[in-house]
Amino acid sequence: MWQIGRDFGEDVMEEMIRDTAEKVFAGPDEAANAARIDPALWQQANDAGFAIALAAEDQGGLGLSGVEAFAPVRVAAARGVALPLGETVLANWLLSAAGLDVEEEACGVLCGDPAGQPVPFGRDLAAVVVVGEGRLSVLRPTAEDWVRAENMAGEARDSLATVPAAETEATLPVTQEMVEGALAMLRAVQCAAATRAALEMSLEYCNTREQFGRSLSQFQAIQTQLAVMAAESCSATMAADMVLAAFDERDTVPERFLTAVAVARVRTSEAATRAAATAHQVHGAIGFSGEYALHPLTRRMWCWRDEAGTEEVWAERLGQSLLSK
Known part of the structure; x- marks a missing residue:
């Protein structure tokens, strides 16, 4: 398998995280079922703490640096793994910044009006974090809310035909x-x-x-x-x-x-x-x-x-x- 990441200047934590990600994502290629999230693989990634790596510790995250938190994302990208890992890392960062608890399941992130925007693996997400200027909303769409589509790689890029009411809203100190x-x-x-x-x-x-x-x-x-x-x-x-x-x-x-x-x-x-x-x-x-x-x-x-x-x-x-x- 290919060793992905920096060759020079690595800190010990980043190297440990990357080694763990290499093991988690060392299974067979996920491309054959790219339109859907593999629940077992997501659970392994979640158990390793990848999805909450960037979120603040006082909100249930690990509080890692950007380089450390995105080490598993780099490995997953190199393996062609069909998971919205990076999106969930960012979603949990935003939730923690807004003082909300982190999500264990896969999430998406959108800016502005969510209607019609493509969302990676939308049909399988537990929540979509929508960011406006100074505000954050958490949506929980149902299967009926999504219009299904796929990109060139066969990955789901669904969009919301119906935008559900926000389950939670909060002030967001991030532009x-x-x-x-x-x-x-x-x-x-x-x-x-x-x-x-x-x-x-x-x-x-x-x-x-x-x-x-x-x-x-x-x-x-x-x-x-x-x-x-x-x-x-x-x-x-x-x-x-x-x-x-x-x-x-x-x-x-x-x-x-x-x-x-x-x-x-x-x-x-x-x-x-x-x-x-x-x-x-x-x-x-x-x-x-x-x-x-x-x-x-x-x-x-x-x-x-x-x-x-x-x-x-x-x-x-x-x-x-x-x-x-």
Whole structure:
């Protein structure tokens, strides 16, 4: 299996969490049933404390840093695991910030009017946390409230045809802009992890697959492609590390966090696009097989790239931010 995460500067807690996540998500690929949450796998992740990692300790969470709390999210993204883990981590962070108890079951997060917005794995969620300016609402939709749909990767992206009355409302000391940034951060982290997984999958394949009496990795053209992939993966991983570090300083220097989000979103989206294309080039036909792990991984990369604001949207926001200074 592929080792996902940072190679340098890891703290002990992050390494322990990542090792635990490697074990939890070491089972068979979840892509075959991607539209639905695997209840057994979710229970394992929940038992490990992944979903409450970012929530404050006085509200039932673990109070971990951004880098530590998103370590399991990175592993799950690299494995192609079909769980709304990152969304639930953020939902519980928001609930605890609003002084509410955390949720043990899977949750979603939306900003603004929830009607019609795609929600990852909506049909299987216990709650949807809706954020407006200065307010937070907790919705508990029923099966009849959802319009079912799936994205390119086969994952559920349901939307609310009927918005139920809020079960709970509370004041939220987090701006909607910061929540939008956190959702974009999640997709950047997932893209970076998947990009690295695609690289390591390609390295393994090229080192073992032989053509004309030697491994593919011995051909100069392949070496060049792998080198470019490695550079893309390195820069994407650094961008993800940067935005997670900035997340922990969001209350004191929010502008730095939002700038880091924009940079990470642009850089990881570019890297995911290029790495996915190169990975399929070096794999050839087998990479497009539905049974081969690269295929569901790259489809998720393409979907994550366009969610929570596209590369173009965040590039424009970054430019506007820099020009306003």
